Amino acid sequence: MESVYYSYSFSEELQQEWTWSERFAPQAEILAYINHVADRFDLRRHFRFGTKVTSANWLPDERLWELTLDSGDTCRGRYLLAGSGGLSTPKDVDVPGMENFTGLTVSTSRWTVSLDELAGKRVAVIGTGSSGVQCIPLIAEVAAHLTVFQRTPNYVFPPATPRCPRRPSPRSRAGTPPSARSAGSPGRHPGPPRDRLRLRRLRRGALGAVRAGLRAQRIPRRRRGVRRPPHRSGGQRDRGSVRTAQDPADRPRSAHRGPAGARFHPLGAKRSCFGTDYYETFNRPNVSLVSLREEPITTMTSGSIVTEAGSYHVDAIVLAIGFDAFTGPLYALNVTTPSGRLQDAWRDGVRTYLGIMTAGFPNFFMIGGPQSPALASNVVVTIEQAVDWITDLIAHAKEEGADVVEATPEAQDDWVTITEATVDRTLYATTDSWYRGSNVTGKPATFLGYVGGVGKYRRMCTEIAKRGYPGVRIGDEAVALRIGRIDEEIA
Secondary structure (H helix, E strand, C coil): CCHHHHCCCCCHHHHHHCCCCCCCCCHHHHHHHHHHHHHHCCCHHHCCCCCCEEEEEEECCCCEEEEEECCCCEEEECCEEECCCCCCCECCCCCCCHHHCCCEEEECCECCCCHHHHCCCEEEEECCCHHHHHHHHHHHHHCCEEEEEECCCCCEECCCECCECCCCCCCCCCCCCHHHHHHCCCCCCCCCHHHHHHHHHHCCCCCHHHHHHHHHCCCCEECCEECCCCCCCCCCCCHHHCCCCCCCCCHHHECCCECCCCCCCCCCCCCCEECCCHHHHCCCCCEEEEECCCCCEEEECCCEEEECCCEEECCEEEECCCECCCHHHHHCCCEEECCEEHHHHCCCCCCCECCCECCCCCCEEECCCCCEHHHHCCHHHHHHHHHHHHHHHHHHHHHCCCCCEEECHHHHHHHHHHHHHHHHCCHHHHCCCHHHCCCCCCCCCCCCECCCCHHHHHHHHHHHHHCCCCCEEECCEECCCCHHHHHHHCC
């Protein structure tokens, strides 16, 4: 995504004073922008850094939330807003025998080393999701040997081509705030006509598959099953951007095709990734690939990974195994009311209202929570819209003389039905993924996002506010209007 779309839209002055150096800025520049926003508006004074919330308890008599911190201190507040992030809690390590390994171990979700510390070592990377795709080419450049352990092959596309260069965008500063443009787009990413035209032209090249992937989520089902995206299952459409391993013995289990006979998910059914020289990396003489479907890991020794087919000596292991997405960060807060904990309320699956509130937990809000568009949208857009909606609701409640707001069970049921019906019409419904919590053992299978588009979601939220917040009990009152009707009314 272009750098400009990571910009906030609430301040025209901020928009004019920041210029992105590249059309597709690296992570460091995006982080620098976020820090600039914090400094520009003196936000740090409102934060207590280096502090962990160990529990959050609702006190019904006082109508307050009481937080217990890891220091033992407590603090109270009328409203609790959880901005804990959807991908901030790493998945528990479930690699057999990991405790036996005595070499260097690092997780992509908690990166604590430099590439220099991996230089000259025999390195293993376990996992080929988004984080694995990003780190594998860089590690291969410095490692004596890199062994990649892959369970499921991934679609990976280059972030820039001669038709899509990394130069600064002409919209990098002036004009309509980009967050506002992308928030109103029908998809989950920016979509002005100029960008759509550019994507249509790119279809002739390797990135044509990217457009298919971005559109795949909205491909409807036919009566006799799911219509596949218009690419051939063997990867023939994107062969211009895919190189398989040079050694013929490795080709049946290449980085793209996976083990011989393995079922490959349709493009768009899982998160497709952008990477630089990812497939080309597997042509390097110091890189090898192990299919965990053909030879699962059975255990580890102090200096090797043992599979059903053999043993691989390694000095360092990089775990690219992903996150306990969306629910993990919330459960870590131990959010509790007299009727029970949040994880107990969601024992059979996540249930929210707009991905922002949940019944039975008064004055509790989630920013970019499960069943919101945060799963597949620009996080800046998601955060800004959610904060605006929540603060407007709190202001409305104060005007009504109420100090307690809570989602109704009926509205929550409606939203769960809407989110599931929406995803059931997409390719997301055809396969298991972390989008449905399938990567975490024992996690209830609930789709963790709303994929009807940021534009429609924003219009729904605006309409709900205009109609007096149906689905929300404000004090003792609730507007008697099912949000399913609003969903039907908004195109």
